[in-house]
Amino acid sequence: MSPITEVEGRRLALSNLDKVLYPSGFTKAEVLHYYATVADALLPHLHDRPLSLLRYPDGVAGEHFFAKNVPPGAPAWVKTADVPRSEEKTARQVLVDDLPTLMWVANLVTELHTPQWRASAPALADRLVFDLDPGAPADIVQCCAVAGWLRERLAEDGLTAYGKTSGSKGLHLYVPIGPPAPSREVTSYAKALAVEASRALPDLVLHRMTRSLRPGKVFVDFSQNAAAKTTAAPYTLRARDTPAVSAPVTWDEIGACDDPEQLAVRAPDMPERLAAHGDLLADLLDPGSGRPLPELRAD
Incomplete structure (x- = not known):
């Protein structure tokens, strides 16, 4: 029988706490402890954003599946939202707005993914994202070199970029937008900058996903701005050999990076990083930090 614990007045059944989820030996209990430890920084970035769940029932080396609908057996107190999938269809998705819900979700999943818009304003993006792969x-x-170019180019349009590791191989750049803009417009703008980057840095950047062109280059993926797409949330764990984190990083760290391990942040590293830096993405949470999406430049 799963042990019962109480989190902020909510009773939770937590299962298989000794189960090893990562090849490095990281267990389910350690996953739960990690999410509880970073909750103060993580929860504001999940607030009002429908959650997509990347589930690894047998650990990160086993079978996995991506789910958007509310998992069966969700407690009645878990907040959900109807999210449009098409003109005719909606999906019921989880909203992680408090610690009990985060712990319930962390008992089921390894990775947390969210869109660039909020449930209260579907398909109106309040941020832009580039996934540098x-x-x-x-x-x-x-x-990191590509990120520096994009940062300067975005600044020309009055926009401010913030970086985090993907927790896998690459880097994510977030840009707050205010007022929120339709996802299709954000995607068009992001694509235009990706194309511009590929022209400015032809030996380093791609804006197309063509696999045969990828070796030795950085794919500037703008597609995660589409309303139906999601991105690994800040502070989420990722399914790697070790418990890697999609961790906010400073521009000094990005500018100084000359070895991949310099930006390899893992779960045990996060308490010290949060104590030293706080939430490096806190400005994304301030509605006043966003700037209007500029009109596309003519070629």
Whole structure:
């Protein structure tokens, strides 16, 4: 029988706490402890954003599946929202707005993914994202060089970029937008900048996903701005050999990166990073930090 614990007045059944989820030996109990430890920083980034769940029932080396609908057996107190999937269909998705819900979700899943818009304003993005994905032998070092170019280019349009590791191979850049803009417009703007980057840095950047062109270059993925797409949430664990974190990083760290391990942040590292830096993405949470999405430049 699963042990019962109480979190802020909510009773939770937590299962298989000794189960090893990562090849490095990280257990379910350690996953839960990690999410409880970073909750103060994580929860504001999940607030009002429908959650997509990347589930690994047998650990990160086993079978996995991506789910958007509310999992069966969800407690009645878990908040949910109807999210449009098409003109005719909606999905019922979880909203993680408090610690009990975060712990309930963490008992089921490894990774947390969210869209660039909120449930209260579907398909109106309050942020833009670039996913910088390196093709071997390129790695996060090359992603950092591309990130620097994008930061300067975005600044020309009055926009401010913030970085975090993907928790996998690459780097994510977030840009707050205010007022929120339709996802299709954000996608168009992001695509235009990705194309511009590929022209400015032709030996380093791709804006197309073509696999045969990927080796040694950084794919600037703008597609995660589409309303139906999601991105690994800040502070989420990722399914790697070790409990890697999609961790906010400073521009000094990005600028100084000359070895992939410099930006390899893992679960045990996060308490010290949070104590030293606080939430490096806190400005994303301030509605006043966003700037209007500029009109596309003519070629």
